[in-house]
Amino acid sequence: xxCEEPNSxxxxxxxxxxxxxTAVYFDNTDGIAEAIVYRNYPREEYNIAAKVPAGxxxxxxxxxxxxxxxxxxxxxxxxKDITGFSINYVPAQLELNQVxxxxxxxxxxxxxxxxxxxxxxxxxxxxxxxxxxxxNHSSFSFSLVGGIIVVPPDNLSSTTVNARESAQYTIDAGxxxxxxxxxxxxxxxxxxxxxxxEPGFVYSLTVEGAS
Numbered sequence: 001x002x003c004e005e006p007n008s009x010x011x012x013x014x015x016x017x018x019x020x021x022t023a024v025y026f027d028n029t030d031g032i033a034e035a036i037v038y039r040n041y042p043r044e045e046y047n048i049a050a051k052v053p054a055g056x057x058x059x060x061x062x063x064x065x066x067x068x069x070x071x072x073x074x075x076x077x078x079x080k081d082i083t084g085f086s087i088n089y090v091p092a093q094l095e096l097n098q099v100x101x102x103x104x105x106x107x108x109x110x111x112x113x114x115x116x117x118x119x120x121x122x123x124x125x126x127x128x129x130x131x132x133x134x135x136n137h138s139s140f141s142f143s144l145v146g147g148i149i150v151v152p153p154d155n156l157s158s159t160t161v162n163a164r165e166s167a168q169y170t171i172d173a174g175x176x177x178x179x180x181x182x183x184x185x186x187x188x189x190x191x192x193x194x195x196x197x198e199p200g201f202v203y204s205l206t207v208e209g210a211s
Contacts, residue, residue: 020062021105021106021107022062022063022064022065022103022104022105022106022107022108023060023061023062023063023107023108023109024060024061024063024101024103024108024109024110024111025057025058025059025060025061025108025109025110025111026049026050026052026057026058026071026111026113027057027058027110027111027112027113028052028053028054028055028056028057028058028113029055029056029057030055030115031052031054031055031113031115031116032054032055032115032116032117033054033075033076033077033078033116034051034052034053034054034075034076035051035052035054035073035074035075035076035113035116036048036050036051036052036073036074036075036076036088037049037050037051037052037058037071037072037073037111037113038071038072038073038074039071040072041070041072041098043072043074043090047072049061049071052113060108063103063109064103065103065104065105066102066103067102068100068101068102069100069101069102069103070098070099070100071098071099071100071101071111072097072098073090073091073097073098073099073113073114074088074089074090074097075088075089075090075091075116075119076088076089077089077116077126079202082133082202082204084133084166085131085133085168085202085204087126087127087131087202088154089116089126089127091114091119091120092124093119096114096118096119097119099111099112099114125199125200126200127170127199127200128173128199128200129170129171129172129173129199129200130170130171130172130173130197130198130199130200130201130202130203131168131169131170131171131201131202131203132144132167132168132169132171132197132202132203132205133166133167133168133169133202133203133204133205134161134166134167134169134205134206134207135166135204135205135206135207136161136162136163136164136165136166136167136207137163137164137206137207137208138163138207138208138209139163139209140163140183140184140209141160141161141162141163141183142160142161142181142182142183142188142207143159143160143161143181143182144159144161144167144169144179144180144181144182145179145180145181145182145187146171146172146178146179147178150182151169151171151179153167153168153169154168154169154170155167155168171197173196173197173198173199173201174196174197175195175196175197176190176194176195176196176197177189179197181207190205
C-alpha cells in the first residue's frame with residue numbers, strides 16, 4: 001500500500017500493474033533436438049533467450065508485454081555415431097525458424113517451438129556447408145588453413161588445436177586440396193582418399209603421430 005510520508009511532501013511511487021507478473025516460456029516438449037531461442041536477429045550468443053533440451057520446456061522468464069514479439073530459433077542436431085559433434089541448424093523457411101506472439105501483461109505466454117522434423121524437407125540438405133570433426137590424437141598442435149585463411153573452430157576459443165583436443169569446423173564445400181593443416185609453419189595436406197568436401201556432409205578425421 002502506498003501512503004504519504006508525514007511532512008515529506010513526497011508520495012511513494014505506486015507499483016505499476018503487471019510489473020513482475022508478465023512472463024514467457026518456451027515449449028519444446030515434442031522436440032527431438034535441443035532448441036535455441038533468440039530474442040532478436042542475428043542469432044548470436046548475446047541474443048540467446050533460452051536453450052531448451054529435447055522433450056522439455058524452459059522455466060518461466062520475466063518479459064515485457066508486447067503487442068507482437070518475434071522469437072528466432074535454431075536447433076542443435078547430434079550426429080549419430082560421432083560423439084561430441086552437433087550441427088547448429090536454422091530452417092530455411094522463415095515461418096519455421098521464427099514465430100511472432102502477443103505477450104499480455106500479467107500473464108504467462110507459451111511459445112511453442114516447431115518440431116525439428118517439420119522443418120526439414122526430405123529432398124533438401126540440412127546445409128550448403130560441410131562439417132569437419134578433427135580429433136588430435138598426436139603429440140603436436142595444429143590449425144586448419146583454408147586457402148590462406150586460418151579457419152576458427154566452432155567449439156574452441158583458439159584457432160590452435162592442442163594434443164588430445166577435438167575441433168569442429170563449418171567450412172565451404174569444395175575440393176579437399178583447398179584445406180591443409182598448419183603444423184609449426186608447415187602445411188600438411190589431407191589424405192588423398194577424399195577429393196571433395198560435399199555440402200551437407202559431416203567428416204570425422206583423426207590426426208595421429210609424434211612431433
